[in-house]
Amino acid sequence: MKQKDLHDFKDVAQNYDLYLDVMYQKEDNHEGFLDFYLDFARKYGKDGVIDIACGTGAVLLYLAENGINADGTDLSEEMCNVAEEKAKAKGFNLNIFPADMTEFRSNKKYSCAIIARSGFMHLTTPKLQRAALLNIRENLVDADEHKRY
């Protein structure tokens, strides 16, 4: 008999923030984590930031709250839904869309891409990792533009 999948993504997405609280509450080295990405976004995100594998939007919302123009994307539609609900509850209308980082396309180009907290580790082969990096590059503003930074 085929084993029933014990998780559905909806459960994971709805409870992900609880997991984050427990997972990181005693992690000293997690201190300043959000500000690391905020500093990075302030430095490089002049033309917008894309938070890839944004999950439930922990980083994305922190950036938005601090005035950064940021979009989010995640493979899981349920994670995107939770991120969007949280954004709306805080009064933000953010562009958050489900997509695979190896092939996503946005309706705009960004000057900064973030993959926070182990999102990239979900790509388990060099082929997938390379595909993601090349694809992310396609979503960034022209290389000449980058030379300004």
Ligand SMILES: C[S@@+](CC[C@H](N)C(=O)[O-])C[C@H]1O[C@@H](n2cnc3c(N)ncnc32)[C@H](O)[C@@H]1O
């Ligand atoms: C550990 S969570 C990190 C979430 C968020 N960045 C944070 O810091 O809270 C990893 C996320 O990567 C997403 N993910 C996994 N593979 C992906 C892929 N190929 N493209 C886009 N997102 C992916 C998962 O759906 C999950 O939400």
